[in-house]
Amino acid sequence: MKDTFERLMGVIEERKTADPASSYTAKLMHAGVDAMNKKVLEEAYETCVAAREQDRGHLVRELADLFYHALVLAASCGVKVAEIAGELDRRSGVSGLAEKASRGQT
Amino acid sequence: MKDTFERLMGVIEERKTADPASSYTAKLMHAGVDAMNKKVLEEAYETCVAAREQDRGHLVRELADLFYHALVLAASCGVKVAEIAGELDRRSGVSGLAEKASRGQT
Amino acid sequence: MKDTFERLMGVIEERKTADPASSYTAKLMHAGVDAMNKKVLEEAYETCVAAREQDRGHLVRELADLFYHALVLAASCGVKVAEIAGELDRRSGVSGLAEKASRGQT
Amino acid sequence: MKDTFERLMGVIEERKTADPASSYTAKLMHAGVDAMNKKVLEEAYETCVAAREQDRGHLVRELADLFYHALVLAASCGVKVAEIAGELDRRSGVSGLAEKASRGQT
Numbered sequence: 001m002k003d004t005f006e007r008l009m010g011v012i013e014e015r016k017t018a019d020p021a022s023s024y025t026a027k028l029m030h031a032g033v034d035a036m037n038k039k040v041l042e043e044a045y046e047t048c049v050a051a052r053e054q055d056r057g058h059l060v061r062e063l064a065d066l067f068y069h070a071l072v073l074a075a076s077c078g079v080k081v082a083e084i085a086g087e088l089d090r091r092s093g094v095s096g097l098a099e100k101a102s103r104g105q106t
Numbered sequence: 107m108k109d110t111f112e113r114l115m116g117v118i119e120e121r122k123t124a125d126p127a128s129s130y131t132a133k134l135m136h137a138g139v140d141a142m143n144k145k146v147l148e149e150a151y152e153t154c155v156a157a158r159e160q161d162r163g164h165l166v167r168e169l170a171d172l173f174y175h176a177l178v179l180a181a182s183c184g185v186k187v188a189e190i191a192g193e194l195d196r197r198s199g200v201s202g203l204a205e206k207a208s209r210g211q212t
Numbered sequence: 213m214k215d216t217f218e219r220l221m222g223v224i225e226e227r228k229t230a231d232p233a234s235s236y237t238a239k240l241m242h243a244g245v246d247a248m249n250k251k252v253l254e255e256a257y258e259t260c261v262a263a264r265e266q267d268r269g270h271l272v273r274e275l276a277d278l279f280y281h282a283l284v285l286a287a288s289c290g291v292k293v294a295e296i297a298g299e300l301d302r303r304s305g306v307s308g309l310a311e312k313a314s315r316g317q318t
Numbered sequence: 319m320k321d322t323f324e325r326l327m328g329v330i331e332e333r334k335t336a337d338p339a340s341s342y343t344a345k346l347m348h349a350g351v352d353a354m355n356k357k358v359l360e361e362a363y364e365t366c367v368a369a370r371e372q373d374r375g376h377l378v379r380e381l382a383d384l385f386y387h388a389l390v391l392a393a394s395c396g397v398k399v400a401e402i403a404g405e406l407d408r409r410s411g412v413s414g415l416a417e418k419a420s421r422g423q424t
Contacts, residue, residue: 004191004194004195005111005191005194007198008194008198011198033157033158034158034261036157037153037154037157037158037257038254038257040150040153040154041147041150041151041154041253041254041257042250042253042254044146044147044150044172045147045249045250045253045363045366047143047146047176047179048143048146048147048179048363049246049370051139051142051143051179051182051183052139052140052143052367054183056183056184056185059180059183059185060185060189060190060193061193063176063180063185063190063193064190064193064194064197066150066176067173067176067190067194068194068197070153070169070172070173073153073154073157074165074169076157077157077160077162077165078162079162079165079166079169083166084166084169084170084173085110085111087166087167087169087170088110088111088114088170088173088174089110091170091174092113092114092117140367143363144360144363147359147360147363148356148359148360151257151260151355151356151359154257155264155352158261216403216406216407217323217403217406219410220406220410223410245369245370246370248369249365249366249369249370252362252365252366253359253362253363253366256358256359256362256384257359259355259358259388259391260355260358260359260391263351263354263355263391263394263395264351264352264355266395268395268396268397271392271395271397272397272401272402272405273405275388275392275397275402275405276402276405276406276409278362278388279385279388279402279406280406280409282365282381282384282385285365285366285369286377286381288369289369289372289374289377290374291374291377291378291381295378296378296381296382296385297322297323299378299379299381299382300322300323300326300382300385300386301322303382303386304325304326304329
C-alpha cells in the first residue's frame with residue numbers, strides 16, 4: 001500500500017502541471033477546490049451506496065475512487081501522503097473510546 | 107504507508123469483536139452501515155471545509171479521519187486494503203483523460 | 213410560498229414527460245435517481261459553503277437550488293408537496309427536544 | 319405550503335432565543351454553523367437513501383427533515399422564506415435548459 005499510495009501521489013503531483021485537456025487529474029486540479037470537493041463528496045456518497053448494497057466489488061472500486069480524489073485534493077493543498085500516515089500512526093496505540101477523544105470528536 | 111494502512115486495518119479488524127463500550131471502532135461497526143456511512147460523509151465534509159480554508163494542519167487531520175472511517179466501512183464489508191491498492195494499481199499506467207473512462211465516470 | 217412551491221412542483225411534474233434535450237428538469241429525471249441524488253448532495257454542500265461564509269445572497273440562491281432539486285427528486289418518486297407540508301404540520305405543536313424524538317433521531 | 323413554511327419559519331425564529339436544554343431547534347442553532355451544516359448533509363443523505371429505495375413514506379419524512387434543517391440554517395443566517403420563494407419565482411417562466419444557465423451551473 002505504501003508503494004501504491006506513494007506512487008499514486010507521485011503521479012498526481014506530476015500531473016499538477018500537465019495539460020488539463022489531456023489529463024483528468026490536471027483538469028480536476030485546474031477546476032479548483034470546490035470542484036475537487038464535490039468529487040470527494042460524490043465519491044463518498046457512491047462508497048456509501050455500495051456499502052449499503054453489500055456489493056464488495058462495487059465498494060472496492062468506489063473506495064479506490066474516494067482515495068484517489070482525496071489524494072488529488074491533498075496534493076492540490078501540498079499535503080504529502082507521509083503526513084496523513086504520520087497522523088494515523090500518531091493515533092495508533094490509542095485504544096478504545098480514547099481514539100475518539102484523540103480526534104477531537106464529540 | 108503500507109505499514110500504516112495495513113497495520114491500521116489490522117487494528118480495525120481486531121476490534122470488530124471488541125466491546126462497543128470500550129472501543130470506538132467496535133461501537134461504530136456495531137451501529138451499522140448507515141451510522142458508518144454518515145461518518146464517512148461527515149468526514150468528507152470536514153475534509154472539504156479544511157481544503158477550502160487552505161488549512162494544511164486541519165486538512166491532514168481530516169484526511170486521516172476520512173481514511174480511518176472509510177477503512178472501518180471497508181472492514182465491516184470484508185474488504186481488504188490490498189484490494190483497494192490493487193484497484194488503484196490496476197488503473198495506474200492509464201494516463202490523461204483515459205483515467206476517467208477507466209473509472210466509468212460520465 | 214404555497215403558490216411558489218405548488219406552482220414549482222406543477223412545472224416539475226409537467227416536465228416529467230418533456231424532451232430531455234430541451235428541459236433541464238426532464239434531463240435530470242431521465243438521468244435517474246442516483247443523478248438526482250448527487251445533485252441534492254451537491255446543492256446541500258453548496259448551501260453549507262454559503263452558510264459558512266455568511267453570504268446571505270449566495271445562501272438564498274443555494275437554498276433555492278437545494279429546494280428545487282429536492283422537489284425534482286420528490287416528483288420523480290410521486291411525492292406531493294402537500295405530503296411534505298402535511299408531515300411538517302403534523303410535527304408542529306410538538307415543542308422542545310420532543311421534536312427530535314418525533315423525527316426518530318438519536 | 320405557504321402557511322406551512324411561513325409558520326414553521328416563525329416557530330424556528332422564535333426558538334432562536336429559547337433554552338437549548340429544552341428546544342432541539344435552539345440547541346442546533348446554539349451549536350453553530352458546522353453542526354447545522356452536518357445535519358443538512360445528513361438529512362440530504364437520508365433523503366437520497368429513501369429515494370433509492372423508492373420508499374415513499376420514508377422519503378416524505380426525510381424530505382420534511384431536510385426542509386426543516388435547511389430552514390434552521392436559513393434562519394440562523396437571517397434568511398427569510400419569502401427570499402427563497404422570491405428566488406424560485408424569479409427563475410420560473412424560464413424553461414428548458416435555460417433554467418440551468420439561470421442558476422449559473424456548468
